[in-house]
Amino acid sequence: MNINVGLFGGSGKMGKAIEQILPDMKGKNKLTPFLYIGKGTSNLFSISAEKITNVEPDILKEVDVWIDFTSPEGLAELLKATEKLKTSVVSGSTGLSKKDFSKLKKMSKNRKIFWASNMSPGLWAFRQAMKSLSHISHFDFAIEEIHHTEKKDNPSGTAKTLHGDLEKIVNKKVQLQQGIRIGGVFGVHKLSAASWSEVITMQHQALNRTVFAEGALLAGNWLVSQKNSLYSMDDIFLKK
Ligand SMILES: NC(=O)c1ccc[n+]([C@@H]2O[C@H](COP(=O)([O-])OP(=O)(O)OC[C@H]3O[C@@H](n4cnc5c(N)ncnc54)[C@H](OP(=O)(O)O)[C@@H]3O)[C@@H](O)[C@H]2O)c1
Incomplete structure (x- = not known):
């Protein structure tokens, strides 16, 4: 067709x-x-x-x-x-x-x-991987993002999506920070989960548009x- x-x-x-x-x-x-x-x-x-x-x-x-x-x-x-x-x-x-x-x-x-x-399919897979965080919901969580300086919205739409997912998965409020705007970065999203004994870092980076x-x-x-x-x-x- x-x-x-x-x-x-x-x-x-x-x-x-x-x-x-x-x-x-x-x-x-x-x-x-x-x-x-x-x-x-x-x-x-x-x-x-x-x-x-x-x-x-x-x-x-x-x-x-x-x-x-x-x-x-x-x-x-x-x-x-x-x-x-x-x-x-x-x-x-x-x-x-x-x-x-x-x-x-x-x-x-x-x-x-x-x-x-x-x-992006990779970001979708990232969101699926986030579901395992329900097992460590007592950890502290943070979402950070970096984009190019011409981006109009802040935090990014993706950061808001990840944040919404995360709060549902760990069943508690997580603070969403403002993103960083530098150079021509297509998009970096990082999720950190930390206890006093260990830290998990998950990151997605778009390499092009x-x-x-x-x-x-x-x-x-x-x-x-x-x-x-x-x-x-x-x-x-x-x-x-
Ligand atoms: N979902 C995703 O995967 C994804 C990925 C990348 C970007 N985005 C989003 O996609 C949007 C565009 O991103 P971009 O990087 O291409 O931005 P951009 O370079 O600023 O381009 C935006 C385009 O939209 C036009 N536009 C804006 N408001 C309009 C309106 N009211 N009526 C008609 N045209 C209008 C602009 O025209 P003028 O130049 O005439 O203003 C410009 O040509 C943003 O919201 C961005 O966050 C989403």
């Missing part, structure tokens, strides 16, 4: 990573670069526009799945512009509030939505054959 991809946030760092790998993506369906929304024009996508509100409805309706890496405001704009069409959306935008998540949940009754704070872009495109390929709902990484990995 052919899947027409819409890219929202095309001129951003993640948008460029998506554009770079899209032609080489393999999967169940063929992903076709169809509509690019961002600054400038794309040589890869058939149609480019700076704003989604400038795109004719007849063109918008040709998009089968949107890939969004923008911001909470960007995601809200995308969802609004495509609400009537009920187009599937994969979003990696972080910094979403509780209210934003409730809206996503509500909207997913009428369309397929996939959201993940981190699209391709890992997130690949995850988002795999999710897009998978999402189009699902029923209306809100999905995340567990749905891809656990229900395979």
